[in-house]
Amino acid sequence: MKHGTRREKRLRNRIIATAVLALLIILATTFAGILAPNDPYATSASSIRMAPGAQYPFGTDNLGRCVFSRVLYGGRTTIAATFLLVFISFLIGTVIGMLCGYYGGILDTVLMRLADIMLAFPQMVVAIAVAGILNAGMTGAMVALGITMWVSFARLARSHTFSIKNEAYIQAAFFAGKSDFYIIMVHIFPNLLAPVLTNALTQIGTTMIGLSGLSFLGLGVVPPKAEWGSMISEGRAYIQIAPWAVLFPALATIITIIIFNYLGDAVMDYMEV
Amino acid sequence: MKKKVLSILLTAAIALSAVGCGGTGNTNTESSNESAESTETTGDQSDAETGSEGADHAEADSQDAATEESAASDGTKILKTAASFAYPSLDVHKEYYGWYTSIYGVSEALFKMNENMEAAPCLAKDATVDGSVWTITLNDGVAFSNGTPLTAEMVVKNLQRVAEVNERFAYLADFEMSAVDDKTIIIDTKEVYPTLRNELASPELGMVDLDATTDFDNDPICTGPFVISSFQPEGDVEVAKNENYWGGDVKLDGAVFYYMQEDDPKLLAMQSGEIDCYNSVSSAALAVYEQEPENYNVVSIPGARLQFYILNENTLDDAVRQAINLTVDKDKIAEYLSGTVSPAVGPFSTSAEYGKVTVPAVDTDKAKEVLEADGYTLGSDGIYEKDGQKLSINIKYYAARALDTLALLIQEQLKAVGIDSVLGVEEDPDSTYIANSDFDLALYCMIADKSGDPLYFIESTLKDGSYYDCGGFDDAHCEELIDQLKFETDTTKRAELANEIVQIAIDDNAFGYVGLFNNTTVLRPGVSGFAEDIPFDFYGIDAETDIK
Numbered sequence: 001m002k003h004g005t006r007r008e009k010r011l012r013n014r015i016i017a018t019a020v021l022a023l024l025i026i027l028a029t030t031f032a033g034i035l036a037p038n039d040p041y042a043t044s045a046s047s048i049r050m051a052p053g054a055q056y057p058f059g060t061d062n063l064g065r066c067v068f069s070r071v072l073y074g075g076r077t078t079i080a081a082t083f084l085l086v087f088i089s090f091l092i093g094t095v096i097g098m099l100c101g102y103y104g105g106i107l108d109t110v111l112m113r114l115a116d117i118m119l120a121f122p123q124m125v126v127a128i129a130v131a132g133i134l135n136a137g138m139t140g141a142m143v144a145l146g147i148t149m150w151v152s153f154a155r156l157a158r159s160h161t162f163s164i165k166n167e168a169y170i171q172a173a174f175f176a177g178k179s180d181f182y183i184i185m186v187h188i189f190p191n192l193l194a195p196v197l198t199n200a201l202t203q204i205g206t207t208m209i210g211l212s213g214l215s216f217l218g219l220g221v222v223p224p225k226a227e228w229g230s231m232i233s234e235g236r237a238y239i240q241i242a243p244w245a246v247l248f249p250a251l252a253t254i255i256t257i258i259i260f261n262y263l264g265d266a267v268m269d270y271m272e273v
Numbered sequence: 274m275k276k277k278v279l280s281i282l283l284t285a286a287i288a289l290s291a292v293g294c295g296g297t298g299n300t301n302t303e304s305s306n307e308s309a310e311s312t313e314t315t316g317d318q319s320d321a322e323t324g325s326e327g328a329d330h331a332e333a334d335s336q337d338a339a340t341e342e343s344a345a346s347d348g349t350k351i352l353k354t355a356a357s358f359a360y361p362s363l364d365v366h367k368e369y370y371g372w373y374t375s376i377y378g379v380s381e382a383l384f385k386m387n388e389n390m391e392a393a394p395c396l397a398k399d400a401t402v403d404g405s406v407w408t409i410t411l412n413d414g415v416a417f418s419n420g421t422p423l424t425a426e427m428v429v430k431n432l433q434r435v436a437e438v439n440e441r442f443a444y445l446a447d448f449e450m451s452a453v454d455d456k457t458i459i460i461d462t463k464e465v466y467p468t469l470r471n472e473l474a475s476p477e478l479g480m481v482d483l484d485a486t487t488d489f490d491n492d493p494i495c496t497g498p499f500v501i502s503s504f505q506p507e508g509d510v511e512v513a514k515n516e517n518y519w520g521g522d523v524k525l526d527g528a529v530f531y532y533m534q535e536d537d538p539k540l541l542a543m544q545s546g547e548i549d550c551y552n553s554v555s556s557a558a559l560a561v562y563e564q565e566p567e568n569y570n571v572v573s574i575p576g577a578r579l580q581f582y583i584l585n586e587n588t589l590d591d592a593v594r595q596a597i598n599l600t601v602d603k604d605k606i607a608e609y610l611s612g613t614v615s616p617a618v619g620p621f622s623t624s625a626e627y628g629k630v631t632v633p634a635v636d637t638d639k640a641k642e643v644l645e646a647d648g649y650t651l652g653s654d655g656i657y658e659k660d661g662q663k664l665s666i667n668i669k670y671y672a673a674r675a676l677d678t679l680a681l682l683i684q685e686q687l688k689a690v691g692i693d694s695v696l697g698v699e700e701d702p703d704s705t706y707i708a709n710s711d712f713d714l715a716l717y718c719m720i721a722d723k724s725g726d727p728l729y730f731i732e733s734t735l736k737d738g739s740y741y742d743c744g745g746f747d748d749a750h751c752e753e754l755i756d757q758l759k760f761e762t763d764t765t766k767r768a769e770l771a772n773e774i775v776q777i778a779i780d781d782n783a784f785g786y787v788g789l790f791n792n793t794t795v796l797r798p799g800v801s802g803f804a805e806d807i808p809f810d811f812y813g814i815d816a817e818t819d820i821k
Binding site for chain 1 (some may be wrong): 536537540555559560561564605609611672677678680681682684685695696697698706
């Protein structure tokens with residue numbers, strides 16, 4: 001690493017701070033089983049819609065389930081699904097992008113036009129339609145969002161491959177008789193990893209909104225599985241008498257998305273410096 | 274960079290404050306609404322409203338105005354209410370449109386179901402039967418809103434039209450109907466037809482002036498206490514007092530039916546004073562109303578809408594079905610649905626003569642015994658298994674009529690004894706799991722007692738090959754009894770038959786009858802007569818409906 005300017009240092013601190021927060025969230029949801037004070041699925045007729053208190057820190061919902069435990073478990077669902085989806089889109093998108101950028105020609109034209117078509121539809125509208133047709137719970141929702149998500153990775157990877165391809169060291173490797181696969185994996189991929197990974201980080205926030213949104217509409221998780229979006233949707237009818245059943249999952253969503261978005265932005269700024 | 278942070282924080286702040294305002298705004302509105310209400314009704318709480326903010330004052334003012342407007346400041350009484358459905362047509366005889374013309378107070382049938390589930394006289398005074406021949410006498414002075422008297426001949430024409438345009442009433446075409454004089458109709462049903470009087474109370478059999486009506490879809494001329502003044506297909510409907518009403522004076526000057534499909538808008542409209550009453554109150558809204566009994570008059574009576582589940586006999590063996598029925602705890606479920614549902618025993622209200630059946634009490638230990646006797650063993654994960662196969666059933670439901678809550682609770686109760694389950698939600702049960710029997714346990718909700726008689730429900734769920742007999746229930750003795758029930762004229766005997774038939778289905782563990790919806794109506798104090806004491810969905814305003 002080059003000797004850091006002041007700005008660089010500040011940015012680095014910022015990234016570390018947010019990364020710690022993000023890590024905390026991930027840890028809290030990963031160890032939901034240990035942290036949750038109650039069974040997130042146990043209903044109880046005697047404690048319907050109880051206000052937040054010692055036994056139920058975030059109160060209980062319409063079926064007497066502990067909102068705090070459900071927020072923790074729900075976070076696990078949301079965050080795990082988001083990471084998995086972003087990772088898969090990242091993989092597919094990057095591979096397609098590199099192939100298009102490296103070989104060009106008809107393959108490039110066909111795949112990139114397909115990407116253009118994907119981009120022409122608003123992501124959420126496509127997702128709602130696809131998730132509605134698939135009707136297969138969280139997997140369906142992930143496929144629905146993934147259909148359009150790979151495009152941004154593919155375009156990014158393609159444009160970077162384009163510029164890298166014309167570098168002298170690629171020519172050298174080519175004349176040294178290295179295979180295409182070797183050149184792509186060893187010379188191109190590591191060089192475009194940074195910008196594409198940054199893109200992946202910034203995608204986390206939007207993906208989370210997308211997945212929660214689909215669950216809110218009843219197109220995501222299958223009940224009784226806890227998920228933030230579906231919790232908000234379930235609690236909505238009772239917002240006047242039990243606002244906590246909506247407030248806490250909503251807060252959890254907002255905070256998580258802000259942290260991940262901010263982390264993505266900070267990393268992006270850092271890369272630009 | 275700074276800008277970015279700032280903008281993110283701002284967004285968060287806006288989002289949070291929006292959430293916060295939403296909450297407090299609501300409660301303030303409630304309290305100011307309360308004060309507006311109480312000043313209006315009691316007149317002695319003038320200082321109720323002090324501490325709210327400026328914005329809320331404005332809100333409260335507009336509400337004051339709204340409440341005054343509806344409360345007869347200029348002497349006219351217009352009732353405002355919400356309707357959960359809105360149809361494209363007002364043609365009384367087609368589809369279920371007649372239910373709504375009946376709710377609007379526009380159409381009337383020969384008889385009207387009363388609070389005791391009996392067909393009471395309405396347009397007709399009486400119906401007597403001798404063998405298969407029914408003699409129906411019309412009430413005196415019955416006339417359409419245009420002044421034309423309703424004749425026996427017109428009644429026959431109406432019934433013939435329904436038979437033609439509504440396939441659910443096609444059987445009327447088989448009857449021989451004739452008008453003896455202006456007031457008497459003879460209907461020969463050929464075979465003994467004991468339930469005709471109740472059938473004639475169906476809202477689809479409302480009387481329309483077929484000669485004078487030119488536009489059946491938008492402006493039918495009927496006999497009811499109200500006439501249509503504005504009709505928006507699948508939208509809002511306005512009615513005005515029928516000045517020529519044959520039954521005497523109509524208390525209201527008119528009514529507006531706003532089309533509101535969902536529960537939340539109805540609750541908010543009720544709180545803000547936009548509507549005066551509505552029925553089918555959800556359990557969430559009920560909890561809100563019950564916090565302020567001084568502002569809302571909630572009337573809840575046992576209704577006829579049944580939540581039940583069908584067990585698939587082709588996929589579940591006897592032991593599993595028995596275990597499920599021994600496990601599902603209806604009383605517990607009703608507790609969660611706080612006040613909107615009463616636990617059911619059979620499909621009909623236990624107060625009815627034909628509702629006397631018995632179900633085994635919930636006994637989870639016995640459920641386990643039954644499973645174990647059938648060769649199931651409890652796995653390490655607490656789920657029963659047989660031949661290496663986990664006992665997991667497929668529960669299908671649709672997310673209305675609280676069936677989503679039922680599905681969750683049933684799943685949990687089953688899990689507690691060791692039966693695993695997977696939930697599957699469909700938007701339209703009729704075209705999916707009911708049609709293709711793709712379920713182990715299917716939840717459904719329908720009106721079990723449509724006309725104060727058990728035959729309809731029994732025929733549509735228990736008769737072999739009937740629409741809702743999609744779980745494979747088939748019993749020869751039961752078929753015989755259903756055939757007998759069809760032609761039995763004696764009410765006591767009918768009840769006995771019905772009880773016997775339903776008991777067979779219960780003993781066979783073919784169905785589980787979970788809950789009967791209460792007909793819950795909320796009314797602003799002073800509003801009365803919104804069919805709140807009648808356990809049927811198809812009545813609304815009538816001549817006696819009033820705002821004080």
